[in-house]
Amino acid sequence: xxxxxxxxxxxxxxxxxxxRKEAYQAVRAAAAGKSRADIREMYxxxxxxxxxxVPPDDVIDASVEAITGNYVPSVRALGRSFADMGSxxxxxxxxxxxxxxxxxx
Numbered sequence: 001x002x003x004x005x006x007x008x009x010x011x012x013x014x015x016x017x018x019x020r021k022e023a024y025q026a027v028r029a030a031a032a033g034k035s036r037a038d039i040r041e042m043y044x045x046x047x048x049x050x051x052x053x054v055p056p057d058d059v060i061d062a063s064v065e066a067i068t069g070n071y072v073p074s075v076r077a078l079g080r081s082f083a084d085m086g087s088x089x090x091x092x093x094x095x096x097x098x099x100x101x102x103x104x105x
Contacts, residue, residue, distance in 0.1 A: 019050040028067045040064045 023046035031039050043063060044054050054060065062077040 016052060019052055020047065023047050023050055023052065024063065024067065031067050036064050036068065039067055043067065 023043065026046050027039060027043045030042065034042070040060060043060065047054050055063075059077060062074045065072070066074045
């Protein structure tokens with residue numbers, strides 16, 4: 001079985017994060033006077049031009065709102081992410097409990 005190169009994965013995640021930040025900043029700099037629909041199109045185009053995956057609609061919408069200065073949807077999306085992560089940890093703990101070795105003699 002081939003194990004992934006975690007250093008390479010981490011490096012790629014860092015590059016993607018930096019590219020996503022640059023796309024956000026580029027759109028924010030050019031957003032004045034544009035409609036939300038225009039900003040969304042610009043942001044999606046910036047992400048694609050950097051070889052990044054366009055996130056789901058709710059994430060794009062929250063990003064567009066943040067670009068226009070409304071951070072509430074972004075905070076909500078972040079909160080949902082943390083709640084989902086917590087739920088995943090609970091599910092993982094339940095699965096791992098099923099793999100406990102039986103008590104010794």
